Amino acid sequence: MLDIPSSVRVDVETLLAAQNHMGVCDAIEQYAPVGKPDAMTAPHFPKVAGIDSTVPPPAHTVAPASPAPAPPSSAGAPGAPGALIQDRLAGWVSDLTTLHELTERLARTAVMDDALHEVLRAGAALVGARRGLVVLEPADGLGPDTTVGLGLARADLGHIETVPRGATSYGRILDRPDATGEPEVHADLLSEDGLDPRHREVAARLGYAASFALPLATEAAGRLGAAVWLYDEPAEPVERQRHLVGLYTRYATEHLARLLELERARTKSRTIAEELLPPRLPRVAGVQLAARRRTGPRGGGDWYDALPLPEGALGLAVGSVTGSGASAVAAMGRLRASLRAYAVMEGEDPVAVLSDLELLLRLTEPARSATALFAYCEPALRKIVLAGAGHSPPLVIGERRTEFVETSLSAPLGMLACWEAPSVEFSPEPGETVLLYTDGLLHRTGDPMDRAFARLHAAAAGVPRTIRDDPGAIADHVLHTVLPDGLDAADSDEDVVLLAARFE
Structure with missing residues (x-):
């Protein structure tokens, strides 16, 4: 055990192992500092690339490279392990703050259309993309079924819908027998072997070269749909980005399920009133x-x-x-x-x-x-x-x-x-x-x-x-x-x- 004479008292080996084997949010929850850390003046590792809850994501959507590891400190250098731990804790707290702000914005939406647009905007910021679409298609078949785009006009969504369903990321997610599942990652669509010709044509026409798709599904809510974010150039989100957007979409699915139930109740009430x-x-x-x-x-x-x-x-x-x-x-x-x-x-x-x-x-x-x-x-x-x-x-x-x-x-x-x-x-x-x-x-x-x-x-x-x-x-x-x-x-x-x- 390393004796760190600061207010942060952490087992370094355990903390580093936690970072590698669990999500950053889980690790920060389990290994939170006892007291308030001292001023964090050392250079920080970059936050998740593309995350900025107040500034729109950049037009260049290539996923940034992972931050280079810090050079190992010389044996006996005082304070170096403590500064590294404080930097990582600061990054985790920053990620948690960003997630809190994004989920707060989503919680303020009261209708399905606004919520779907907010999910697209937040997800694009988290994975560093510029465009995307959400396909709402509840597994129970009771609807409503709709598609909402970010940075895509209605005509663009129409072009995407001409691609055979089984060749699209959202189609493969929605056709799975299980409610949840792994994301669909295509880091370089145009160079993939076996890519559907129509999909290649549409991707070239609309100017996207990579995609990252997630199911909007939880065990409690079931499968509601799928969200897809599109990159202008070959790219894919890093592991830290995937973890954060996964946490966000799980919360978003629960919120969308509540709005879906409310919208169905309103539709039934309107239908009955109109029939009378x-x-x-x-x-x-x-x-x-x-x-x-x-x-x-x-x-x-x-x-x-x-x-x-x-x-x-x-x-x-x-x-x-x-x-x-x-x-x-x-x-x-x-x-x-x-x-x-x-x-x-x-x-x-x-x-x-x-x-x-x-x-x-x-x-x-x-x-x-x-x-x-x-x-x-x-x-x-x-x-x-x-x-x-x-x-x-x-x-x-x-x-x-x-x-x-x-x-x-x-x-x-x-x-x-x-x-x-x-x-x-x-x-x-x-x-x-x-x-x-x-x-x-x-x-x-x-x-x-x-x-x-x-x-x-x-x-x-x-x-x-x-x-x-x-x-x-x-x-x-x-x-x-x-x-x-x-x-x-x-x-x-x-x-x-x-x-x-x-x-x-």
Whole structure:
């Protein structure tokens, strides 16, 4: 045992053996220094080539040569072994810090596409590459299947996909019977014997000469896909780089598995909600219809409906059920189906329709409330009779006016022992559009309700004349104007529904 008179007390032979027989991160965890090392002023071995969490990797992607070993110190030279140990410890701590920063950035991603791009960027920095691609193809076959590139355009990915699957690195990884496995390393693709001619052609066309591929798989998550990084010149990552990127991809796989489960749940919720809404809007003479819907990540209870009624009439409805998630979606489906039945029986009296709906809600779901608006339209006469329960008033958009319909103030369904409010009758002019919407459109703005209503009115008044004949274009304009900068597509607990009816 060498007696080192510093705060670092380590068995030198054991530490060097640990470096050669285990990963740097495992070794640093087992042989961490007892106290804080003294100032490390000696020259350090280079960190892993290509690692820089704040600076993009260099364009030249040839893997650097391994650092030359330090010359052996002369016997009895004081402090030389201690300085060597401190240098190696400093390098390991630097690697751990880099991994921590990269995994922290990955943990902040909340959607699959962002996470896949972050995996590519981090992996490229760790192995010293400039380009790459991730192929997401879960082994359970439930999808989603997608390919994301780094430094590769969609056309470049298309060229790579023309290579026979068995000749590509990611194809061999994904076709393995086991979930995990060794990386696929091709240090000099163009000089390899037996390289598929199409692969050689694509590599030359895109300008890459080497590749390093890893499976995105763990025992717990199974196989999710494969990641491939491409070098511009013949190269391959050194052992230290392979170890670090292996640690990173194992963590990344677990994170991607969580996002995959969340995305599948959201997809199921959206599919169920869409199936409970009208698959298409009816065609009724004298009126054009368009609908737009935005739902949050958990799915909500906002809905719309348009159904043809006897004698050429048309029923229009929008509403919102309290809560979110699967229970709200199911309640929305039951409420909409009940309203359709009441509308067929007594649609010409919107107050009676909502009264029956309120009674049903109070008896069957006493713990839930809902807002609703039902309009009985006679397109041939351009006559509308409507009633609302706690719902925002419709908006009439035309060449000469943009105004809210004056409706009576009423509580939502399920809030009172007996609901009833007077109906309102009005007549839109030829070419005017009546816009029905849910409160989510106003709540997503983040403004107080008076400002949100003013923003909605201004958006409707600013509809360009060139699109006033298209109710779908009017709905899109209002949606994107009231909710700019992607607020209409961002994840939110508030659903948004717009139903536009243009009268001829």
